[in-house]
Amino acid sequence: MQFPFRPSMVLIDLDGTLVDSVPDLSACIDTMMARLGRPPCGEAAVRQWVGNGVERLVARALIGALDGEPDAADLERALPIFLDLYAEQVSARSVLYPGVREGLDLLCGRGYRLGCVTNKAARFTEPLLQAVGIRKAFELVIGGDTLPEKKPSPLPLLHAAEHFGIEPAASLMLGDSVSDVRAARAAGFGIICVSYGYNHGDDIRHAEPDAVIDAFPELGELLA
Numbered sequence: 670m671q672f673p674f675r676p677s678m679v680l681i682d683l684d685g686t687l688v689d690s691v692p693d694l695s696a697c698i699d700t701m702m703a704r705l706g707r708p709p710c711g712e713a714a715v716r717q718w719v720g721n722g723v724e725r726l727v728a729r730a731l732i733g734a735l736d737g738e739p740d741a742a743d744l745e746r747a748l749p750i751f752l753d754l755y756a757e758q759v760s761a762r763s764v765l766y767p768g769v770r771e772g773l774d775l776l777c778g779r780g781y782r783l784g785c786v787t788n789k790a791a792r793f794t795e796p797l798l799q800a801v802g803i804r805k806a807f808e809l810v811i812g813g814d815t816l817p818e819k820k821p822s823p824l825p826l827l828h829a830a831e832h833f834g835i836e837p838a839a840s841l842m843l844g845d846s847v848s849d850v851r852a853a854r855a856a857g858f859g860i861i862c863v864s865y866g867y868n869h870g871d872d873i874r875h876a877e878p879d880a881v882i883d884a885f886p887e888l889g890e891l892l893a
Contacts, residue, residue: 672880672891676859678835679776680826681807682844683787683794684719685866687769688801690789691716692762694723697754698730704750705743720846720867722788722813727751735869759793760800766865772885773806779892784809784829788819788848809833821848823856830856843888850876861891 684690691712699709710730718729727748731739739747776783783806787794791812798804809832811825818824830837837857842849845866850873853860862878863885874881880891 671893672841672859672861674839674859675892676781676841677839678782678784678830678833679841679843680784680786680829680858682820682842682846682849682866683785683789683797685845685868686766686843686849686863687785687803688763688765688797690759690763690797691719691867692764693755693758693760694719694726696762697751697758698726700754701727701747701751702730705747716867717870720788720848720869722819723751723755723790723793724748755793759797763797763801765801765803766863766885768884768886770803772888773803775886775889777806782833782835783807784811784833786811786820786825786829786842788813790814821851821855823852826852826856826858830858845873847871847873847876850878853878861888 681687695712695715698715702709718726718735728739728744729735731743731747785807789812791814794810794812809829811829813819816824816828826842830840841859841861842853843861845863846868849862850860860878861880861882862873864873864881864883882891
């Protein structure tokens with residue numbers, strides 16, 4: 670299979686696409702819960718809850734579910750605890766997914782303009798990219814608090830397209846979740862998803878991206 674067009678720019682999501690960050694997120698959530706006098710959530714649950722920013726993750730931990738809202742006072746107390754913990758441990762256990770480094774080398778070698786667009790706050794994004802050794806691959810990094818809106822809003826993608834001077838129709842988003850698909854569709858981008866990421870337990874194929882890959886090196890043939 671070959672992608673319908675050769676993009677001039679590729680924007681790539683971070684958590685669940687480039688990096689498995691759940692081990693660090695889960696450890697911080699469980700420490701936060703302990704400090705609040707509550708039982709731990711566990712990594713399996715946290716893996717189902719990530720993908721919409723840390724505030725939403727903390728809210729889900731407090732209620733123990735994907736949907737719903739915690740007591741406002743509980744969230745106000747819990748969030749600063751988590752943020753302090755995560756700032757200290759943002760890359761203690763997180764690792765690149767297999768094939769990511771090779772895939773990025775391939776894209777860079779072919780001359781693609783690369784940007785990282787994530788819902789993770791910038792204060793966590795930059796240190797994590799540096800720690801796993803891939804920051805230099807990206808000309809532009811947009812965090813979840815860089816702009817007034819984050820994915821699934823198309824704003825971060827359109828901002829990147831304007832930054833690079835590249836039309837959305839010649840641009841590609843590479844992600845793992847329905848938020849990435851919705852943002853790409855709204856922005857007029859192509860969208861490829863990885864099969865292994867964080868999509869709240871749902872098969873990403875149900876969101877109907879243009880293509881699904883199991884590992885980054887598959888981009889070599891797909892974008893040939």
